[in-house]
Amino acid sequence: MTEKTNNKGKSPADFNQRESIQSESAQFDKTLGETLRSQGISRRSFLKFCAATASMMAMSPAMIPKIAHALENARRPSVIWLSFQECTGCTESLTRAHTATIESLIFDSISLDYHHTLQAAAGHAAEEAREAAMKENFGQYLLVVDGSIPMDNPGYSTIAGISNYDMLMETAKGAAAIIAVGTCATYGGIPHANPNPTGAVSVGDLIKDKPIINVPGCPPIPVVITGVLTHFLTFGSIPELDHIGRPKVFYGQSIHDRCYRRPFYDKGLFAETFDDEGARKGWCLYKLGCKGPTTYNACATTKWNDGTSFPIEAGHPCLGCSEPDFWDGGGFYKALSMPTENIAQTAIYAAAGAAAAGVALGALNRNKKNNAVATHDKTTIDDLEK
Amino acid sequence: MSETSIPVTQAVKFNIQVGDELTQNVKPLLHEIKHALDNLIETGHSSIIDLRSIPLAPGEEDKILSTLGQGEVLAKLNALGLSEIIETQYAGVWLVTHYNDENTIISRFIEVTTMPEILCSQTEDIMKAYSSLSLDLAENQETN
Numbered sequence: 001m002t003e004k005t006n007n008k009g010k011s012p013a014d015f016n017q018r019e020s021i022q023s024e025s026a027q028f029d030k031t032l033g034e035t036l037r038s039q040g041i042s043r044r045s046f047l048k049f050c051a052a053t054a055s056m057m058a059m060s061p062a063m064i065p066k067i068a069h070a071l072e073n074a075r076r077p078s079v080i081w082l083s084f085q086e087c088t089g090c091t092e093s094l095t096r097a098h099t100a101t102i103e104s105l106i107f108d109s110i111s112l113d114y115h116h117t118l119q120a121a122a123g124h125a126a127e128e129a130r131e132a133a134m135k136e137n138f139g140q141y142l143l144v145v146d147g148s149i150p151m152d153n154p155g156y157s158t159i160a161g162i163s164n165y166d167m168l169m170e171t172a173k174g175a176a177a178i179i180a181v182g183t184c185a186t187y188g189g190i191p192h193a194n195p196n197p198t199g200a201v202s203v204g205d206l207i208k209d210k211p212i213i214n215v216p217g218c219p220p221i222p223v224v225i226t227g228v229l230t231h232f233l234t235f236g237s238i239p240e241l242d243h244i245g246r247p248k249v250f251y252g253q254s255i256h257d258r259c260y261r262r263p264f265y266d267k268g269l270f271a272e273t274f275d276d277e278g279a280r281k282g283w284c285l286y287k288l289g290c291k292g293p294t295t296y297n298a299c300a301t302t303k304w305n306d307g308t309s310f311p312i313e314a315g316h317p318c319l320g321c322s323e324p325d326f327w328d329g330g331g332f333y334k335a336l337s338m339p340t341e342n343i344a345q346t347a348i349y350a351a352a353g354a355a356a357a358g359v360a361l362g363a364l365n366r367n368k369k370n371n372a373v374a375t376h377d378k379t380t381i382d383d384l385e386k
Numbered sequence: 387m388s389e390t391s392i393p394v395t396q397a398v399k400f401n402i403q404v405g406d407e408l409t410q411n412v413k414p415l416l417h418e419i420k421h422a423l424d425n426l427i428e429t430g431h432s433s434i435i436d437l438r439s440i441p442l443a444p445g446e447e448d449k450i451l452s453t454l455g456q457g458e459v460l461a462k463l464n465a466l467g468l469s470e471i472i473e474t475q476y477a478g479v480w481l482v483t484h485y486n487d488e489n490t491i492i493s494r495f496i497e498v499t500t501m502p503e504i505l506c507s508q509t510e511d512i513m514k515a516y517s518s519l520s521l522d523l524a525e526n527q528e529t530n
Binding site: 037041042043044045047048049051052054055056060061062064258259260262263300301302307313 | 410434435436438439440441442443444446463465466469482484490491492493495503504507508509510511
């Protein structure tokens with residue numbers, strides 16, 4: 001991992017608490033290897049698990065032995081999951097994850113001490129469980145948050161009479177790291193969309209003294225959520241993050257760059273409507289409002305629904321749901337910007353300048369997106385019927 | 387390649403013609419395998435390619451698999467779900483596919499090696515086997 005300073009002002013290395021987290025919890029936890037062996041899982045099965053984990057985390061297969069060694073000795077961290085202004089889609093995404101075996105193994109290797117949607121306890125009993133987990137594992141537990149926090153009136157969202165803000169600040173104190181799951185927790189999401197009636201803010205807007213891993217998406221891809229948990233388990237540290245706190249391993253490349261329809265973009269072949277010849281032939285959806293060029297996520301390679309497909313493969317433009325303010329991005333069906341000339345011809349004449357042209361187009365796209373956010377453009381019926 | 391012996395991801399046929407080389411990643415990948423094979427011959431070093439890490443259009447993975455074909459070895463593992471290890475028609479080029487309990491592919495690799503690691507008996511399992519066999523023999527001795 002490179003020593004990049006993240007958006008919270010601290011180097012990820014500052015938070016590399018593997019030894020303290022894992023050794024201090026040793027008194028009450030087996031290692032993952034011991035847990036698996038006690039369940040009769042063979043070393044060969046474990047290697048298969050590690051291979052799938054490496055693939056899931058988009059790591060080089062050469063990392064499989066290192067993952068095996070690290071996971072063999074990993075100990076179960078306590079995890080507290082708080083849900084604020086959210087739709088439970090993020091939890092649905094995770095619990096409907098298709099690689100059931102892998103996810104169950106990962107969940108076997110964490111101690112999920114509080115999750116008010118999933119746990120049996122309710123009300124004060126549930127809050128007591130959270131307080132007990134915080135006390136027992138102070139400074140060591142992972143805090144997962146989905147949903148934004150209302151700052152306008154605390155009454156907009158409370159749990160057991162406790163405001164979201166108070167619960168977050170109290171629980172964050174003893175966390176080793178925080179994983180903000182979903183676009184609401186990471187950037188405010190839909191509650192934060194204009195006119196933001198609840199004064200919704202993200203976790204990162206409030207917490208400045210803890211490492212925060214942003215896992216945006218509406219919802220995030222399930223294996224991305226578990227991949228981040230597994231990274232923490234495997235390496236005891238947070239993964240390398242981009243400039244807005246997202247793990248580069250999953251959010252390092254744009255949807256556009258990994259899209260199988262990209263060659264059509266390069267050739268200047270676009271679907272103009274949802275039922276024209278270009279749409280039927282699977283051409284690029286850029287002109288139908290695809291936000292792939294300004295969206296960073298793993299959908300194009302990891303895909304959804306048992307690895308079946310992703311929105312663009314199903315014929316729909318990317319909405320850009322893993323980007324800040326995607327809801328106010330100027331209309332889902334409005335093109336970011338139109339290429340001003342024949343891209344294929346440009347590539348032939350000036351192959352060396354293609355990268356620069358791409359950068360310029362990207363800047364133009366970002367500028368258009370920012371303008372749209374500022375003016376709060378709305379999607380109209382005409383856009384939908386385009 | 388026999389289609390019944392090598393399960394492949396069902397190509398999703400929305401509006402894409404299966405077989406179109408949309409990403410043009412098929413040929414470079416096959417050349418990468420050739421270079422890995424050369425490396426195995428020259429240095430003995432194995433290589434692994436994760437097929438999930440490459441953006442492939444519907445039908446392209448099938449095209450890669452059909453090009454590689456099937457060779458002499460087909461092994462099945464029952465370890466946290468099924469796994470299939472197939473030596474392709476090119477000796478030293480293996481296709482390793484892992485499934486979960488619901489028979490969904492969770493990872494697929496092309497390994498260029500003399501023997502995929504997951505086929506080898508693991509030291510920890512051998513040690514456990516030794517203990518189990520010793521225990522069984524001791525119990526049998528007591529019974530007799």
